[in-house]
Amino acid sequence: MCGIVGATSNRNVVPILLEGLKRLEYRGYDSAGIGIIKGETIHSWKATGKVKELEACIAAAPDTAQTGIAHTRWATHGKPLKHNAHPHRSDRLAVVHNGIIENHSGLRKKLKEQGYEFNSDTDTEVIAHLLASHYRKSEDLLVALRNTLNQLRGAYAIGVIHEDQPEMLYCARQGSPLVIGVGSEEHFIASDPLALLQVTDTFVYLEEGDHAVISPCGIKQWDASNNPKQVNSQRYEHAEHSMEKGEYRHYMLKEIHEQPAALRDTLTGLFTEDRVLTAILGPEAEKRLHEVQNIHIVACGTSYHAGLVARYWIEDIAGLACNVEIASEFRYRRVAVPANTLLVCISQSGETADTLAALRHARHEGYLATLAICNVPGSSLAREADWRLLTKAGPEIGVASTKAFTTQLAALLWLSAALAQTHGAPPEITGEIVRALHGLPSQVEQALQQDAEIQRLAERFANKQHTLFLGRGPLYPIAMEGALKLKEISYIHAEAYAAGELKHGPLALVDESMPVVSVAPNCQLLEKLKSNLEEVRARGGQLINFACETADMQDQDGITHIHMPWVNSCIAPILYTLPLQLLSYYVALVKGTDVDKPRNLAKSVTVE
Ligand code: G6P
Numbered sequence: 001m002c003g004i005v006g007a008t009s010n011r012n013v014v015p016i017l018l019e020g021l022k023r024l025e026y027r028g029y030d031s032a033g034i035g036i037i038k039g040e041t042i043h044s045w046k047a048t049g050k051v052k053e054l055e056a057c058i059a060a061a062p063d064t065a066q067t068g069i070a071h072t073r074w075a076t077h078g079k080p081l082k083h084n085a086h087p088h089r090s091d092r093l094a095v096v097h098n099g100i101i102e103n104h105s106g107l108r109k110k111l112k113e114q115g116y117e118f119n120s121d122t123d124t125e126v127i128a129h130l131l132a133s134h135y136r137k138s139e140d141l142l143v144a145l146r147n148t149l150n151q152l153r154g155a156y157a158i159g160v161i162h163e164d165q166p167e168m169l170y171c172a173r174q175g176s177p178l179v180i181g182v183g184s185e186e187h188f189i190a191s192d193p194l195a196l197l198q199v200t201d202t203f204v205y206l207e208e209g210d211h212a213v214i215s216p217c218g219i220k221q222w223d224a225s226n227n228p229k230q231v232n233s234q235r236y237e238h239a240e241h242s243m244e245k246g247e248y249r250h251y252m253l254k255e256i257h258e259q260p261a262a263l264r265d266t267l268t269g270l271f272t273e274d275r276v277l278t279a280i281l282g283p284e285a286e287k288r289l290h291e292v293q294n295i296h297i298v299a300c301g302t303s304y305h306a307g308l309v310a311r312y313w314i315e316d317i318a319g320l321a322c323n324v325e326i327a328s329e330f331r332y333r334r335v336a337v338p339a340n341t342l343l344v345c346i347s348q349s350g351e352t353a354d355t356l357a358a359l360r361h362a363r364h365e366g367y368l369a370t371l372a373i374c375n376v377p378g379s380s381l382a383r384e385a386d387w388r389l390l391t392k393a394g395p396e397i398g399v400a401s402t403k404a405f406t407t408q409l410a411a412l413l414w415l416s417a418a419l420a421q422t423h424g425a426p427p428e429i430t431g432e433i434v435r436a437l438h439g440l441p442s443q444v445e446q447a448l449q450q451d452a453e454i455q456r457l458a459e460r461f462a463n464k465q466h467t468l469f470l471g472r473g474p475l476y477p478i479a480m481e482g483a484l485k486l487k488e489i490s491y492i493h494a495e496a497y498a499a500g501e502l503k504h505g506p507l508a509l510v511d512e513s514m515p516v517v518s519v520a521p522n523c524q525l526l527e528k529l530k531s532n533l534e535e536v537r538a539r540g541g542q543l544i545n546f547a548c549e550t551a552d553m554q555d556q557d558g559i560t561h562i563h564m565p566w567v568n569s570c571i572a573p574i575l576y577t578l579p580l581q582l583l584s585y586y587v588a589l590v591k592g593t594d595v596d597k598p599r600n601l602a603k604s605v606t607v608e
Contacts, residue, residue, distance in 0.1 A: 001074040001602045002086075002098035003027035004178065005195045006159040008169045008216055009186030012064040016188070020195035021051045021072050023243060026397050026596075026603040027098075027191060028074025034058065035087035035094040036065035037166040042094050046085040050597075066216075067166055069159040069189075071096040074602045077104070078121030088125045090116065090132035092163040093141075097124040098191055099155035099176040100607045107151065127158060135162070145170050145211060146226060155353065155607060159189050172211035176606045177351045177380060180204040180212060180219055182233045187214040192351075192604070193236045193378065194395050197243065201236045205378050237377045243395060250595045252398035252489070256581050257448060259403045260441040263574075265392035266407040267414070267437055274431040276418045281371070281387045288369055289422040292342045295322040296367075298330045298358040299346035300605065302401040302484065303408060306373075307346050308477035309573045310412035317429065317570070318419035327354035328608070331361045343367045344415070348396060348404035349604040350379020357608075359384055373411050375404050389415065398596045399603045400488045402581050405481065406444070409574045413437060436568035440575075446565050447578045453562060454579055457544060458586030461492060461515060468506055469496040469580075470518040470536075472529050474573045478519055482580030489588040489598045499532035510541040517583070521564070521572035522548035533559065546579050548572075 003024025007013035017034055032054040033046035043063060047053040051072060071086035077100070078084035087094035101107070104123035107130060112118065116129040130151060134144035141162055155175025162168070171178060171189045181188035181196035181203055190196050193203050206212065209224025221229040248254035270277055278285040295314055297307035307324040314322040321338075327345070331354060343362045347355045350372065359370060359381060372385035375393050382388045391407035417433040461467070467486060471479030476498045483494035497506050499518065510516065516536045520529050536543055537558050549563040567575050588595045 001028055001076070001605055001607050003072040003191045003195065004069070004096050004098050004157055004159050004189065005191070006069040006096070006161075006169050006171065006189040007186065008067045008167055008214055009183070010066060010216055011186070013066060013068050014058065014064060016199055017068050017070040018051065018055055018058070019198055020190055021054070021070050023195045023197075024072050024191060025051055026399060028072045028602050029597045030073055030075050030080030031082065031085040032070070032072045033085040033087055034068060034070040035096070035161060036063065036068035037161055037163060038063060038065050040163050040166055042089065042092070042161065042163055044087055044089070044094065046082050048080055048082050048085070067161055067169060069094065069096045069161055069169065076100055076607060077123040084120045084122050086124060088120060088122065088128040090128035091135070093128065093131055093135070094161050095124060095128040095131065096159045097127055098157045098606060101126060101152055101156065102154035103152070127152065127156070131160060141165060141168070141170060142213065145172060149174070149211065157191060167215045169214050170211070171206075171214070173206040174209055175353065178206045179378070180206065180214060182219070185216045187216065187219055189214065194243065197236065202233045203236055203378065204231055204233045205383065234378060243397070250398065250585070252400055252402060252585055252595050255396055255398050255402045256578070256585065258394065259406050259448070259578070260445045262391075262393040262403040262407050263410050263444060264441045266410050267440070268392075270414050271434045271437065274427070274434050276414065276421045276430055276434060278418050278422065280389065285387070286422055289418055291340050291368060292419060293320060293340040294338045295320055295342050295344060295419075296335070296337070297322065297324040297344045297346065298327045298355060300327050300352050300354055302405045302481060303346040303348060303355070305477045305481040305484065306405055306408040306412060307344070308480070309409055309474050310416065312474035313413055313416035313570070314419060317416045317433065318423055318425065320419055320423070327352070327358040331358045335365055337365050337367060340368045343370045344373060345370065345381055345385060346373045346408055346412075347379075347381050348375045348393075348401055348408070350374040350376045350381035351604050351606050353606050353608050356380050356384070371415075373408055375407070396603075399598055399601050400485055400584070406574050406577055409577070410437065410440065413570065432568065433570050436571045440571050443565060443567055443571070443575055444578060447575050448582075450562060450579060451582055454582040455586045457560065457562070458583060458590050460542070461490070461587040462590045464492055464513070464515055466509065466514060467492055467494040468509070468514065468516045469494060470499040470502065470516060470529075470532060471496070472499045475519045475521060475576060478573050478576050478580065479517075481577060482517060482519070482584070485581060485584035486587060488601060489584055489595050490591045490593055491599070492587065492591075499529050502532050502535055507535060507539065510536055510539040512540040512542065514541050516541045516543050517580070518543065518545045519576040519580070520545055520547040520551060521569060521576060522551045522566065546576055
């Protein structure tokens with residue numbers, strides 16, 4: 001939430017800042033702003049709405065500068081209005097901030113008593129005034145920054161420029177991500193390396209509590225105790241992925257169609273022909289996985305749904321007990337951790353505040369080990385967990401997660417098979433999973449060919465306000481994911497039920513105006529599901545059923561079946577996700593919503 005970008009260079013940085021903001025727009029898109037140092041004066045522009053509105057403001061009065069900071073906002077404190085957009089000013093400095101300052105009201109009161117005037121409703125403005133007040137006393141911006149950080153409670157990534165030091169950019173991180181981009185005689189800051197891939201592929205990942213000063217000729221970095229740190233930079237591993245939409249109308253559609261390649265990349269190196277390779281988790285993995293007796297999974301949003309599917313797999317395939325919990329709940333409760341429990345944190349971004357806090361909370365709870373399943377190699381989650389299993393989906397820009405989800409599922413099926421193998425499961429069991437996974441990318445390609453048929457179906461949702469999604473077994477969380485996708489991008493209220501629960505309440509909602517979407521692979525629960533669908537049909541509900549071509553289900557009055565290719569039941573949850581993604585995408589088109597940037601949402605939720 002909120003994206004920061006900053007630059008100090010010998011060339012004009014305004015285009016770099018604007019391009020960075022566009023690449024960070026997935027983090028927030030309700031308003032944006034830029035502050036640059038021109039000569040020895042800070043100039044700023046702010047605009048509500050998308051970055052293109054800001055770009056238009058700048059185009060009307062273009063300017064150049066060699067140092068600047070910029071911000072795209074997802075409002076927490078204060079409405080998305082121009083005066084709340086960043087940067088925020090005090091005296092001769094300007095600040096951009098991502099995060100939430102929890103003690104802002106106390107600080108605001110004290111600063112007002114000192115005579116500071118507030119021009120916004122944001123928590124960020126207290127940082128600007130605090131910095132200014134400390135700078136007045138010390139006349140040293142580094143000292144002022146440290147004194148300010150000492151007074152802040154909550155989460156922040158901040159960038160600061162000051163007219164007295166036109167080449168310098170100060171920054172700090174606590175609880176919200178921040179990287180330094182390393183260039184040749186130029187340096188940058190950003191919330192995410194993606195913002196800077198057009199100018200560098202080398203990054204310094206700030207750790208919690210770090211602060212730094214950058215100028216065109218250098219980087220100085222300190223830890224939370226103000227000890228100088230060696231500046232360690234790393235090459236960004238996803239640099240070869242294209243950030244362009246190419247031939248696609250939306251990132252979401254592009255990302256849906258990238259799934260075969262993303263799955264192939266994720267699965268490469270995880271198997272032989274018929275055996276699971278565990279070395280990806282390190283030399284001790286085989287032995288440590290053998291010790292695991294329980295699994296706890298924590299995640300948020302779509303990643304949580306991946307965890308829910310994994311519970312079915314882990315208990316069924318490996319025979320180990322598995323609990324799945326939403327990270328924002330887990331982090332605030334005392335968890336009973338049985339001996340030899342593995343904690344698995346799933347996150348596309350690796351920066352989701354609650355998931356990260358859950359991992360940190362777990363450090364003192366006696367887990368055997370922690371594993372991050374994550375799509376961003378340099379992210380906080382990937383760096384802080386004992387083990388990491390990286391999905392190789394490449395950058396995901398659409399706010400609604402698609403390829404990140406199916407690659408998480410593939411990684412979790414691998415984990416289930418790895419646990420089964422290290423616990424002595426018969427080779428036929430793991431062999432069958434491995435073979436199914438080998439065939440998965442091409443089956444996904446096949447499933448995507450239903451695009452046109454699903455597009456036609458989407459028309460039926462044009463005037464609908466509510467939809468039910470049904471599934472059973474591991475397809476129940478897939479129904480949940482289908483409902484989440486639909487509400488995220490088309491704003492239609494959608495709820496998912498385990499089909500067996502239908503008659504315990506939701507059936508009361510079913511009439512001829514209610515579309516009901518179900519997923520029915522040819523599994524052992526198919527006959528049970530068919531009965532549940534009859535219950536819907538008998539009430540006049542309009543059923544859309546994604547069914548296996550071998551499931552012997554034909555169109556009848558009130559039921560439309562979309563036939564899916566036969567797949568091994570272990571990979572059915574992955575395959576049946578695809579038509580639900582396409583359905584929500586095309587319904588959003590019918591509704592005319594902003595598919596890639598749905599209202600009120602952000603891709604990376606770095607605040608609680
Ligand atoms: C936000 C995004 C979702 C995502 C969730 C968890 O809500 O809009 O698409 O599933 O965060 O994100 P993570 O990066 O932890 O997977």
